[in-house]
Amino acid sequence: MATEEAGSALSFHPMDQFIVKPLFGDGPINWYTPTNVTLWMALAVVGIYLLLVVGTRGRAVIPTRMQSIAELAYGFVHKMVEDVTGKDGLRYFPYIFTLFMFIVFANFLGLLPRAFTPTSHIAVTAVLAMAVFLTVTILGFVKNGAAFLGLFWVSSAPLALRPVLALIELISYFVRPVSHSIRLAGNMMAGHAVIKVFAGFAAVAVISPLSIVAITAMYGLEILVSFIQAYVFTILTCVYLKDALHPHH
Amino acid sequence: MATTTHDAAGAAAGHAAESAGMPQLDFASFPNQIFWLVVTLVAIYWVLSRIALPRIGGVLADRQSAITGDLTAAEEFKLRAKEAEAAYERALVEARSDAQKIVGQARAEIQKDLDAATAHADAEIAARASESERRIGEIRAGAMEAVVAVAREAAADIVAAMGGKADAKAVAKAVDARLKG
Numbered sequence: 001m002a003t004e005e006a007g008s009a010l011s012f013h014p015m016d017q018f019i020v021k022p023l024f025g026d027g028p029i030n031w032y033t034p035t036n037v038t039l040w041m042a043l044a045v046v047g048i049y050l051l052l053v054v055g056t057r058g059r060a061v062i063p064t065r066m067q068s069i070a071e072l073a074y075g076f077v078h079k080m081v082e083d084v085t086g087k088d089g090l091r092y093f094p095y096i097f098t099l100f101m102f103i104v105f106a107n108f109l110g111l112l113p114r115a116f117t118p119t120s121h122i123a124v125t126a127v128l129a130m131a132v133f134l135t136v137t138i139l140g141f142v143k144n145g146a147a148f149l150g151l152f153w154v155s156s157a158p159l160a161l162r163p164v165l166a167l168i169e170l171i172s173y174f175v176r177p178v179s180h181s182i183r184l185a186g187n188m189m190a191g192h193a194v195i196k197v198f199a200g201f202a203a204v205a206v207i208s209p210l211s212i213v214a215i216t217a218m219y220g221l222e223i224l225v226s227f228i229q230a231y232v233f234t235i236l237t238c239v240y241l242k243d244a245l246h247p248h249h
Numbered sequence: 250m251a252t253t254t255h256d257a258a259g260a261a262a263g264h265a266a267e268s269a270g271m272p273q274l275d276f277a278s279f280p281n282q283i284f285w286l287v288v289t290l291v292a293i294y295w296v297l298s299r300i301a302l303p304r305i306g307g308v309l310a311d312r313q314s315a316i317t318g319d320l321t322a323a324e325e326f327k328l329r330a331k332e333a334e335a336a337y338e339r340a341l342v343e344a345r346s347d348a349q350k351i352v353g354q355a356r357a358e359i360q361k362d363l364d365a366a367t368a369h370a371d372a373e374i375a376a377r378a379s380e381s382e383r384r385i386g387e388i389r390a391g392a393m394e395a396v397v398a399v400a401r402e403a404a405a406d407i408v409a410a411m412g413g414k415a416d417a418k419a420v421a422k423a424v425d426a427r428l429k430g
Contacts, residue, residue, distance in 0.1 A: 015270060015271060015272055018271075018272040019272040019275075020272060020275065020281065028277075029281050030281065032281075032284065033281055035285070037281060037282050037285050037286075041286065041289040044293075045289055045292050048293055048297075048301075052296070052297065052301035052305070053300050053301050056301065059304060059307070059308050059311075061312050063308070070301070070305060071308070071309060074305045074309070094298045094302055097297055097302065098293045099290075102289065102290060118282070118286070121272075121273050121282055123273070123279045123282040123283060123286075124282055124283075127287075128286075185273065189273065
């Protein structure tokens with residue numbers, strides 16, 4: 001507001017794109033209110049449906065382009081789960097694939113102009129990360145019983161160091177969901193905010209060419225980041241799952 | 250530009266007051282986001298596990314089996330080709346040995362004909378040679394007789410010319426003795 005009162009053309013609202021707004025009217029946001037969150041998550045579902053269901057409806061042995069992409073995504077995550085967690089982790093492949101597809105689609109749809117990015121919200125990523133954390137922890141105890149605690153007892157270290165290491169391991173274990181969620185939300189938020197800041201500079205004629213070049217470059221970087229963050233989130237989920245299935249180092 | 254941003258800012262102002270500039274920390278929107286996230290995840294999981302994953306997995310398995318089938322078929326064809334090649338090779342060797350045999354036979358036959366012809370020619374040549382020899386002998390003998398006759402006649406004539414009386418027997422004897430001596 002202060003900038004506008006000063007009469008400057010520069011006005012930055014880089015965070016406005018993250019505001020959760022009701023789709024219809026301007027009422028309060030209840031838990032059931034259809035908001036822009038609903039819209040963009042629904043678009044992600046539609047996108048996933050188009051790619052993985054409509055794209056593969058031919059069931060062709062020689063795939064079409066869309067089917068090829070769907071198979072590529074399937075193979076990518078399937079191989080990741082198998083490589084990181086082993087054969088017994090493949091039971092959880094549908095859950096991990098769901099996470100991956102949701103994050104990838106939310107990230108990429110969020111790159112469209114005027115879009116809303118659900119994955120830039122800590123509320124969303126925290127739920128994802130907590131779901132992974134709780135699932136993995138419960139699964140660890142169910143599969144291994146008390147032996148799951150062996151994850152914190154580094155048997156290869158000298159005996160005197162083990163309690164200290166156990167404490168550190170315990171803390172790092174509980175920090176996992178925090179880093180897991182903030183990494184994704186922070187990356188998405190920062191990239192989008194930076195693009196908006198550059199867009200704000202574009203209003204000044206002198207620096208607008210530079211600003212547009214910078215937006216283009218940032219956009220390219222964000223495309224990379226969108227995929228990499230989905231990949232990182234998914235592979236960390238696999239790593240945590242591996243710890244639950246095979247707690248011994 | 251200014252008016253549009255003003256609108257956005259105006260709309261944002263209500264929330265901005267409570268979220269202190271960061272919509273991510275506007276806790277009032279959390280239940281809404283979490284609710285819709287759960288709905289979304291369930292929807293995606295349902296679509297994936299019911300339709301997409303079995304289908305893609307099936308397609309991949311089909312392709313794998315098709316590729317494996319094609320590979321074994323190719324292997325079989327290769328084997329067959331190898332067999333055909335071996336058979337061809339065998340036929341070639343057989344044909345070559347046959348040809349060799351035929352050539353040998355032909356050569357032997359030709360040799361035989363040649364030998365026969367050679368023998369025939371040799372015999373003819375020998376016959377002709379003996380014939381000529383005989384004729385040469387006859388001619389030589391004829392010549393000798395003629396020489397003797399001429400010598401006797403000449404000797405008788407010489408004797409007559411000397412004024413003697415040529416006794417034909419004595420002249421012949423004398424000439425024969427001279428011819429021998």
